[in-house]
Amino acid sequence: xxxxxxxxxxxxxxVAAAVGGPALYYGGxxxxxxxxxxxxxxxxxxxxYSAQRLVTSNQSxxxxxxxxxxxKVAVVNGRAPTDxxxxxxxxxxxxxWRLEIEGAVARPSSFTLNxxxxxxxxxxxxxxxxxxxxxxxxxxRGVRLSHLLELVQTQPGARYLVMFPIxxxxxxxxxxxLFWDSIDMADALHPQTLIAYGMNGGDLPPDxxxxxxxxxxxxxxxxxxxxxxxxxxxxxxxxFGTRGGPGTxxxxx
Amino acid sequence: MRTDNSSATLDRRxxxxxxxxxxxxxxxxxxxxxQTPRHTAVVRITHWIMAASILxxxxxxxxxxxxxxxxxxxxxxxxxxPSLIDLPLPMIIGPSVWNRPIHFLFAWMxxxxxxxxxxxxxxxxxxxxxxxxxxEDLGWRRIWSVVSHHLRWKRMSTDQAGIYxxxxxxxxxxxxxxxxxxxxWTGLAMSFAVASVFPLLATSxxxxxxxxxxxxxxxSLLLLFIATHLAxxxxxxxxxxxxxxxxxxxxxxxxxxP
Numbered sequence: 001x002x003x004x005x006x007x008x009x010x011x012x013x014x015v016a017a018a019v020g021g022p023a024l025y026y027g028g029x030x031x032x033x034x035x036x037x038x039x040x041x042x043x044x045x046x047x048x049y050s051a052q053r054l055v056t057s058n059q060s061x062x063x064x065x066x067x068x069x070x071x072k073v074a075v076v077n078g079r080a081p082t083d084x085x086x087x088x089x090x091x092x093x094x095x096x097w098r099l100e101i102e103g104a105v106a107r108p109s110s111f112t113l114n115x116x117x118x119x120x121x122x123x124x125x126x127x128x129x130x131x132x133x134x135x136x137x138x139x140x141r142g143v144r145l146s147h148l149l150e151l152v153q154t155q156p157g158a159r160y161l162v163m164f165p166i167x168x169x170x171x172x173x174x175x176x177x178l179f180w181d182s183i184d185m186a187d188a189l190h191p192q193t194l195i196a197y198g199m200n201g202g203d204l205p206p207d208x209x210x211x212x213x214x215x216x217x218x219x220x221x222x223x224x225x226x227x228x229x230x231x232x233x234x235x236x237x238x239x240f241g242t243r244g245g246p247g248t249x250x251x252x253x
Numbered sequence: 254m255r256t257d258n259s260s261a262t263l264d265r266r267x268x269x270x271x272x273x274x275x276x277x278x279x280x281x282x283x284x285x286x287x288q289t290p291r292h293t294a295v296v297r298i299t300h301w302i303m304a305a306s307i308l309x310x311x312x313x314x315x316x317x318x319x320x321x322x323x324x325x326x327x328x329x330x331x332x333x334x335p336s337l338i339d340l341p342l343p344m345i346i347g348p349s350v351w352n353r354p355i356h357f358l359f360a361w362m363x364x365x366x367x368x369x370x371x372x373x374x375x376x377x378x379x380x381x382x383x384x385x386x387x388x389e390d391l392g393w394r395r396i397w398s399v400v401s402h403h404l405r406w407k408r409m410s411t412d413q414a415g416i417y418x419x420x421x422x423x424x425x426x427x428x429x430x431x432x433x434x435x436x437x438w439t440g441l442a443m444s445f446a447v448a449s450v451f452p453l454l455a456t457s458x459x460x461x462x463x464x465x466x467x468x469x470x471x472x473s474l475l476l477l478f479i480a481t482h483l484a485x486x487x488x489x490x491x492x493x494x495x496x497x498x499x500x501x502x503x504x505x506x507x508x509x510x511p
Contacts, residue, residue, distance in 0.1 A: 044358025
């Protein structure tokens with residue numbers, strides 16, 4: 001008797017998984033599909049993205065560490081630009097630089113570094129890891145991206161944010177790698193997602209993306225665009241592509 | 254009917270195959286072989302999906318590892334901090350970019366095949382009958398006799414062909430129910446998104462870098478299993494046993510099951 005009972009239950013569970021899986025897939029289609037789901041690696045990308053979007057919420061926070069655990073050396077792969085414009089920005093304290101937010105927003109705006117620093121600030125001491133495998137702990141200070149999105153009033157239906165770095169005249173050298181990238185609203189509105197202008201108690205160092213960079217606690221290093229200059233809110237990511245660099249769009253798992 | 258409690262327990266332990274146990278085993282292979290396949294269809298299909306995904310995971314995992322072939326303990330680690338293990342490999346930046354997403358694709362394949370294997374294995378009694386060791390075999394003396402038998406290069410007697418011995422059973426169970434879940438666990442512990450919901454996945458292991466190091470150690474154990482598995486196949490007849498895993502037919506001159 002016990003054998004039949006178990007077997008029947010297992011078959012039921014199997015059928016539920018086989019039917020429930022696709023139902024969930026199509027039901028949540030508009031929130032659970034990454035923009036590159038049709039790519040060669042789309043199946044794995046979609047499974048990882050949808051599984052994580054189902055499991056995580058706006059309340060799932062990355063671990064925070066005490067300040068005494070901040071790493072002595074914060075590793076960098078892509079160095080800061082060395083062109084004239086960037087160097088003059090560095091000496092003038094980024095005078096003339098602005099962060100523009102446009103696209104599917106009611107009030108397209110641009111902010112100076114001082115504008116951002118006058119907004120409600122917060123710090124997060126979290127783990128930063130490269131997809132290569134190395135990691136360090138650092139304290140990042142900045143304004144919540146969700147606060148900026150409230151100010152510009154994103155339109156309902158807007159699903160993605162395309163993050164553009166400052167123009168890079170040294171693109172051809174390959175040493176300075178300023179990739180644009182895009183993120184979804186779940187990452188953008190997360191309470192630990194900052195537009196960071198400070199690091200470990202000081203200004204954001206040039207190599208780490210001065211004047212400001214994106215800093216998400218649940219993503220790998222390469223998704224956190226440095227040297228930000230423009231954010232485009234959109235419901236149509238296809239017109240941009242998904243990201244400027246190599247690799248898949250959702251770097252998660 | 255169930256007056257005796259101990260016999261009820263015994264019934265549950267070896268329920269479907271009393272004949273398999275008490276019947277002379279030579280007779281078993283003669284009478285049952287024609288009817289029952291060496292491996293059921295689910296076992297055959299999931300075996301090859303798992304084999305293919307593990308091959309893919311090893312290849313892409315190596316691609317990720319060579320991007321930073323240093324292993325650490327704790328939360329942090331980089332070229333500027335001391336390492337726990339320094340693999341004698343060059344550090345090549347780049348391969349991880351495309352190897353990571355392919356790695357996850359194979360990981361999903363492996364997880365789905367594993368799940369199908371376990372559900373079907375529990376449902377059909379494959380795990381209980383073929384993998385769960387007999388109670389009387391679970392002693393160091395019995396286990397050592399199997400090991401020493403192999404070490405003295407003796408063939409298993411033909412009446413034991415087609416039935417896993419206690420060492421095989423323990424190793425297969427260990428791979429399926431300990432090694433695979435542990436590899437997935439350490440893999441998930443490296444995901445910041447997953448760890449934001451289940452921080453214990455990472456903290457219980459000592460941190461992000463510890464999870465990465467353990468992932469590598471567990472995969473090394475898996476490689477040891479695969480090497481042994483393949484070596485045993487070669488010893489008992491590679492072709493016929495691979496064919497048995499494809500078609501389900503019993504290997505002709507079966508000396509022991511790998």
